[in-house]
Each structure stands twice: as structure tokens, then as C-alpha cells.
Amino acid sequence: MTISRRRLLQAGLLGLAGAAVGTTAACGDDDSPTGGGSGSESSDISLWYWSGGLSDKVVADVPKQFPGITFKPSQIGGAFKDKLVTTISSRQFMPDITGIKGEDIAYFMAQAGQFLDLNELGAGDLKSQYLEWKWKQGSTPDGKLIGFPIDIGPTALFYRADIFKKAGLPSEVADVTAAAGTWDAYFDLGTKLKKALPGTFLVGEAAEVFDMAVNQSTKRYADADKKFIGDQEHIRRAWDLATKAVKLGISFKVQSGKQDANAAMSQGTLPGKLGAAWVALDIKSAAEKTSGKWRVAPMPEGPANQGGSFLAIPKSSKAPKKSFEIIKWLLDVDNQGRGYTDSALFPSAPAAYKLPALTAPDEFFGGQVTIDVFGPAAQKIPVAYESQYDGVLRDPFAAELSNVESKGKDPEAAWNDAVSAAKKAGERVGVS
Amino acid sequence: MALSRTAVPAAPEARTRSHPHRAPRRRRRALSYWPQYLAISPFYLLFAVFGLAPVLFSFYLAFQRWDGIGESEFAGLDNFKYLIKDDVFWLSLRNTLLIWVMSTVPTLALAMVLAVLLNSVKRFKSFYRMAFFIPNITSVVAISIFFGALFATNYGLVNALLEAIGLGKVAWLQSEWGIKVVIAALTVWQWTGYNAIIYLAGLQTISTDLYEQAKVDGANAVQIFFRITLPLMRPIILFTVVISTVGGLQTFTEPKVLVGDSGGAGQSGLTMVFYFFRQAFSNNDYGYGAAIAMVVLLVVALFTILNWALVQRGQDGRTRR
Numbered sequence: 001m002t003i004s005r006r007r008l009l010q011a012g013l014l015g016l017a018g019a020a021v022g023t024t025a026a027c028g029d030d031d032s033p034t035g036g037g038s039g040s041e042s043s044d045i046s047l048w049y050w051s052g053g054l055s056d057k058v059v060a061d062v063p064k065q066f067p068g069i070t071f072k073p074s075q076i077g078g079a080f081k082d083k084l085v086t087t088i089s090s091r092q093f094m095p096d097i098t099g100i101k102g103e104d105i106a107y108f109m110a111q112a113g114q115f116l117d118l119n120e121l122g123a124g125d126l127k128s129q130y131l132e133w134k135w136k137q138g139s140t141p142d143g144k145l146i147g148f149p150i151d152i153g154p155t156a157l158f159y160r161a162d163i164f165k166k167a168g169l170p171s172e173v174a175d176v177t178a179a180a181g182t183w184d185a186y187f188d189l190g191t192k193l194k195k196a197l198p199g200t201f202l203v204g205e206a207a208e209v210f211d212m213a214v215n216q217s218t219k220r221y222a223d224a225d226k227k228f229i230g231d232q233e234h235i236r237r238a239w240d241l242a243t244k245a246v247k248l249g250i251s252f253k254v255q256s257g258k259q260d261a262n263a264a265m266s267q268g269t270l271p272g273k274l275g276a277a278w279v280a281l282d283i284k285s286a287a288e289k290t291s292g293k294w295r296v297a298p299m300p301e302g303p304a305n306q307g308g309s310f311l312a313i314p315k316s317s318k319a320p321k322k323s324f325e326i327i328k329w330l331l332d333v334d335n336q337g338r339g340y341t342d343s344a345l346f347p348s349a350p351a352a353y354k355l356p357a358l359t360a361p362d363e364f365f366g367g368q369v370t371i372d373v374f375g376p377a378a379q380k381i382p383v384a385y386e387s388q389y390d391g392v393l394r395d396p397f398a399a400e401l402s403n404v405e406s407k408g409k410d411p412e413a414a415w416n417d418a419v420s421a422a423k424k425a426g427e428r429v430g431v432s
Numbered sequence: 433m434a435l436s437r438t439a440v441p442a443a444p445e446a447r448t449r450s451h452p453h454r455a456p457r458r459r460r461r462a463l464s465y466w467p468q469y470l471a472i473s474p475f476y477l478l479f480a481v482f483g484l485a486p487v488l489f490s491f492y493l494a495f496q497r498w499d500g501i502g503e504s505e506f507a508g509l510d511n512f513k514y515l516i517k518d519d520v521f522w523l524s525l526r527n528t529l530l531i532w533v534m535s536t537v538p539t540l541a542l543a544m545v546l547a548v549l550l551n552s553v554k555r556f557k558s559f560y561r562m563a564f565f566i567p568n569i570t571s572v573v574a575i576s577i578f579f580g581a582l583f584a585t586n587y588g589l590v591n592a593l594l595e596a597i598g599l600g601k602v603a604w605l606q607s608e609w610g611i612k613v614v615i616a617a618l619t620v621w622q623w624t625g626y627n628a629i630i631y632l633a634g635l636q637t638i639s640t641d642l643y644e645q646a647k648v649d650g651a652n653a654v655q656i657f658f659r660i661t662l663p664l665m666r667p668i669i670l671f672t673v674v675i676s677t678v679g680g681l682q683t684f685t686e687p688k689v690l691v692g693d694s695g696g697a698g699q700s701g702l703t704m705v706f707y708f709f710r711q712a713f714s715n716n717d718y719g720y721g722a723a724i725a726m727v728v729l730l731v732v733a734l735f736t737i738l739n740w741a742l743v744q745r746g747q748d749g750r751t752r753r
Contacts, residue, residue: 079713107499110499110502114501207694253603255605255694259580259584259588260584260585260586260588260605263584263586263587264586269586388499391715392717395520395715399520399694399699403698405697406607407697407698428514428720429717
């Protein structure tokens with residue numbers, strides 16, 4: 001079949017006209033009222049989340065639970081935060097409910113005006129059901145709840161019991177808990193491990209110790225008044241611990257999550273890992289064949305939090321009340337249990353820790369009931385002010401730490417360089 | 433020389449033909465070509481929306497302070513002033529240039545050798561061409577993950593080989609130079625075939641008469657290559673050098689996948705584009721990110737001009753294309 005030239009041109013023109021109409025229609029959206037406290041809410045509700053951000057099964061059950069609405073969940077792939085920022089900037093095609101990743105919450109907290117205060121929609125009544133520190137993390141300093149807690153990332157020490165045993169170290173959970181109560185004791189274990197089994201390391205990389213120790217503190221890199229506190233004792237302590245691990249030679253010096261670290265975990269040359277509850281999934285997929293040999297013990301000197309996300313309602317939502325009802329249901333205690341089973345989302349509501357989904361023994365961890373470690377850890381997470389500039393201020397410390405680890409730079413000189421670089425970077429963004 | 437003699441005559445003729453028309457007539461003629469303009473318009477419309485507009489906006493952003501959502505604030509030259517004093521930026525520039533040299537020189541040298549070999553191949557011509565081109569159309573992310581496994585320090589194939597022949601392990605992705613070597617190796621692997629195909633096309637335009645005459649005059653293969661092939665290939669080499677410069681100075685995906693956001697040991701995998709990405713999209717400093725991007729543009733332009741001048745040098749006007 002041949003297409004005549006005229007026919008082709010006509011089709012092209014039609015297409016162009018169609019595109020133009022589409023654009024103007026989209027612009028028209030801007031005029032429609034945003035927010036809306038009236039009872040006539042839209043019944044179309046869209047949700048943005050990322051793969052694994054919520055239990056897909058729970059999300060799929062929303063239409064059954066809320067028959068009156070048209071629910072459109074979308075899994076947004078790639079850089080989630082960037083896509084959300086772009087959409088907020090363009091004020092087009094905004095979701096009614098959106099996920100916010102834990103590492104981005106401080107940034108969005110500074111943009112609190114873009115989201116609705118969930119307390120005004122009735123979140124206040126639910127506050128007691130969720131972990132206090134997590135609730136605070138999702139609230140602005142003046143008490144607006146922007147992010148409703150999805151999950152948390154309480155940290156622990158994952159270790160290979162078989163390798164510990166082979167090296168003559170304590171291997172039962174209770175014994176390891178007792179033997180690794182402090183960082184120094186933990187490093188001692190590392191030294192003994194290396195002596196008994198040369199080529200075996202307890203610490204993956206210096207940054208792992210550094211970040212965990214910073215997370216254990218009630219202070220981070222900047223305070224709420226935009227004052228730089230990265231040169232203070234709490235960061236120095238984390239720095240000293242990380243460089244000590246390097247000096248003792250117990251750091252494997254490989255980036256976590258990369259092929260080398262994964263291979264080492266299944267080979268047994270890296271039988272320890274400090275990580276959040278969700279790291280269990282990573283270990284399970286990286287070292288599948290070592291099932292049954294891993295255990296979980298409390299982290300030296302207490303737990304910290306790493307990761308864990310939120311749900312928020314952008315202020316452009318045309319159905320805030322219905323959206324909040326959906327959030328409330330998506331993240332209620334029972335569904336938190338399902339989230340744990342389906343996507344390893346560690347519940348932010350402590351009542352869920354008694355659900356069978358969480359109290360079941362885990363075969364990968366030799367039948368250990370891991371909630372016995374993670375549950376109490378979740379309750380003891382230190383609350384720290386998270387600044388949106390933490391990332392900028394952390395970069396120089398991470399860079400200098402890597403200089404110490406890979407180039408043998410003197411820790412004291414590296415510390416001074418890191419502090420002065422962080423100060424300089426801070427001044428640029430108004431932290432001093 | 434034979435090349436340019438055939439190519440040149442067409443140009444002056446075209447120029448003189450369009451010259452005498454007066455402006456109004458030209459406009460009317462342009463209008464009468466509307467179906468043709470319409471036919472090529474999709475590219476230009478898409479380019480304007482997705483290419484030109486973002487470029488102009490990032491130029492504007494370079495003089496702003498913007499966190500991505502809130503109001504942006506005019507910052508004058510602040511971003512550039514900070515950039516001049518920013519050690520990390522200079523480190524990223526150094527990394528970029530080193531990786532670029534370490535990858536482009538072997539790529540183009542190997543490509544030339546390959547092209548000459550391919551040109552003399554008698555059988556399975558298309559097979560070889562395809563085989564050498566395939567790395568270029570393979571996903572960079574996939575290749576980077578593969579190279580990451582290949583060059584893993586403890587369980588990588590490369591180190592296993594090195595140990596088997598009695599050399600020690602190399603901490604490829606944990607050392608300053610190792611990271612650069614791996615990124616360069618990856619680039620060489622991906623781009624040698626592409627450049628070889630372009631060189632091959634160039635080689636095929638060289639008249640065989642020239643070679644035959646040279647042989648009759650008693651030239652050997654090396655002399656033929658350096659005295660005939662290389663000079664005639666100059667415009668094509670210039671093209672590949674420019675393309676490699678533009679691409680090589682914008683290396684991003686390889687280090688991002690190989691060493692992650694930290695930039696690797698001593699941040700030695702942190703290239704300029706990677707740094708701009710980190711500042712804009714990880715640290716939400718879009719104004720500064722845009723300023724870095726502007727400097728990337730400058731550096732690329734500078735090196736392209738420099739290369740142009742170097743490759744053209746010593747070449748007489750007649751062989752210019």
C-alpha cells in the first residue's frame with residue numbers, strides 16, 4: 001500500500017494540531033482550584049511510589065477497600081526525588097499522594113509549603129501508634145506533619161556465625177551481643193578474626209563505621225539554626241572510630257553493595273556487616289548460598305537508623321481527605337505487617353512487632369527471631385536534627401576518609417582538610 | 433589530495449547560484465518550500481523543547497541560587513567565584529582530562545590499526561564490521577556493571593589472571609589510578625569499533641591507484657601508511673578526535689556505575705559531569721550545578737578548538753575540507 005504525499009501531510013498537520021491542543025489543555029489545569037476543603041472532592045486519586053516502596057499487594061487492595069474512588073497507583077522508576085521535584089516545579093500532573101525517601105525528607109522538609117499538614121487532616125490521633133522519633137522526623141520544627149511514616153531502618157550487626165566459630169570467636173547471638181558491646185570490643189573481635197583467619201575482615205569499609213557512628217549521635221552536621229557543627233566532638237568520635245578500623249587493618253576497603261563485597265560475604269572473607277533491617281534483603285540476594293549461617297546482633301554501642309520512607313500529600317491534591325484516608329489504611333498496623341512480608345519494610349508502628357509476620361523465625365538467620373534484635377533497637381533510635389545540607393557537609397568527610405583508607409593519608413591531616421572543606425561548602429549554602 | 437579535488441568543485445558553484453537573488457524573491461521561494469520545512473520541523477520542534485530550552489535555562493540558572501522547588505534568587509557571579517576556589521572542581525577537571533587522554537589515544541590508535549586490517553580482509557567483511565560495532569550500541573550501564581565484576585579486586589577475572597601468571601593483585605577500583613584505568617579501558621572497548629568503522633569508510637575512499645603507484649615506486653607498507661594513508665585520512669581523523677573529545681570530556685555513566693556517588697577512592701572517578709550531577713541532583717544546588725555545566729561547555733569547546741588546530745597543523749590549504 002502506498003501513502004500519497006498529500007495524505008502524509010494531512011496526517012502530519014493533524015498530529016501537530018493535536019499536540020497543540022494537548023498542550024493548551026494541560027496548561028488549563030493550572031486554573032482549577034487547588035486543595036479544597038469542601039465536601040466535593042475529586043474521586044480520582046493517584047499515588048506515586050517506587051518499586052519496593054510499599055507492598056504491591058496492599059496497594060492493589062486499595063480499590064477493594066475504597067470502592068467509591070478511582071485509584072491510580074504508579075511505580076516511578078529511576079531517580080524518584082528528581083522526578084518529584086520536576087513535577088512540583090512544573091505544577092502539572094501532580095500525584096495526590098507521593099512517597100518520599102528517608103534520605104530526601106530533610107530536603108522536602110525545607111519545602112514544607114508544598115505539602116499539606118497531615119495533622120490538620122486528623123493524623124494527630126494516630127501519633128501514639130507510631131514511633132516517636134520517626135514521627136518527629138516527618139514533622140517540621142513547628143509541628144506540621146509532612147511525611148507519614150512508612151518504614152524505618154533500625155541498624156544491627158549482621159555476622160556469619162560459622163566463620164566466627166571457625167576463628168574461635170563467640171558465635172551465639174547472646175555471646176556476640178556481650179562481646180561486641182562497644183566499638184573497641186567490636187574492633188578487638190575484628191583483630192582476633194584477622195589473626196585467626198588471615199585475609200578475613202570484619203569491617204567492610206571505613207565509611208560504614210563512620211556513617212553508623214554519626215547516626216548513633218543526637219547531632220549531625222548542622223543544627224536547626226544553620227550552624228555548622230561538623231567540627232564537634234560527635235563527628236570527631238565517628239571519624240576516630242572509622243580511622244581506627246583502618247589503622248588496625250580490619251577494614252576490607254571495598255565499597256558495600258559492589259561485586260567485591262557481595263562475593264566476599266558469600267565466600268566468608270567479609271563475615272560482618274553493619275546495616276539497617278533492610279540490609280537483610282541485600283545479604284540474602286548477595287550471598288544466597290550462605291543461608292542459615294548468618295545471625296543478627298545489636299550494633300556496638302546502640303542502634304541507629306538508616307533509611308525508611310514517608311507518604312505525603314502535595315498541596316495541589318484535589319482530594320486531601322480521601323487521600324489521607326487511603327494513607328491511614330495503607331500504613332495501619334496490619335498492613336505494616338504485610339509490608340514487612342512482601343517488601344521487607346520494617347514497620348514504624350511498634351504494635352506490628354507482635355504480628356506473626358515479624359515474630360516468625362527466619363531460616364536465613366538460622367531460625368533466629370530477628371525482631372528480638374530489631375524491635376528493641378527501633379524503640380531506642382536517637383533523635384537528631386536532620387539538615388537538608390547534611391549531604392553537602394558529609395561529602396568532604398567521606399572523601400577524606402577514602403583518602404585515609406586508599407592512599408594512606410595521615411588521619412589528622414585528613415580531618416583538618418575535611419573540616420575546612422566542609423566549612424567552605426557550608427558557607428556556600430548559608431551554614432556557618 | 434585526490435579526495436579533495438573531487439569534493440571541492442561543487443561548493444563554489446552552489447554559492448554563486450544563490451548569490452544574485454534579491455531578498456523578497458528569496459523569501460517567497462522559502463515560503464513555497466513549506467512542505468519541506470514542515471517535513472523537517474518535527475526534529476527542530478523537539479530539539480527546541482528538549483534541547484535548546486534546557487540549555488538556555490541552565491545558562492540562566494548558572495547565575496542563580498536555586499534548590500529546585502522554591503524561588504530562585506539572583507546570585508550574580510557567585511557560583512563562578514566559588515567554582516574557582518573549589519578544590520573538588522579542579523580535581524574533577526584533572527580526573528576528566530586524565531581519563532580522556534588515557535582513553536582517547538589508545539582508542540584512536542587501535543581503531544586505525546583495526547580499520548587497516550579490516551580494509552584488507554577478504555572474507556566475512558560484514559561480520560567483522562558488525563562484531564566491532566556491537567560494543568558501541570551496548571548499554572553503558574550494563575558494560576559498567578560487567579567491567580566492575582571483571583576488575584573486582586578479590587574475585588575479579590582480571591586479578592585471577594594476573595595472579596595465575598605470577599603477578600600480584602591490583603586494587604583496581606580501590607586505588608586512584610586503578611579507577612581511571614578501568615574507566616579508560618571501558619571507553620576503549622566501547623569506542624574502538626565505532627571509530628574503526630569510520631576510519632574504514634575513509635580508507636575505502638582512497639583510490640587504489642595511489643597505492644599501486646607507490647608500490648611501483650618501491651614504497652614499503654610502512655611508508656605507504658605514513659605517506660599516503662595517514663595524510664589522506666586527516667579530515668576523518670580530525671572528525672573522530674573532535675567526537676572523542678566532546679564525548680570523552682563528558683564521561684559520566686561509567687564512573688557513576690563503577691564507583692558510585694562517592695566518586696571512589698580519593699574521588700578519583702569524579703569527572704566534571706559527575707560532579708555537576710552530584711551538586712545539582714544529590715545536593716540540590718541547581719545553580720552551582722548549572723555553573724559547572726557551563727564550565728564543562730567551555731572546556732569542551734576549548735579542547736575541541738585546540739585539537740582542531742593541532743590536527744590541522746602542517747596541512748596545506750588545498751587538503752582542507
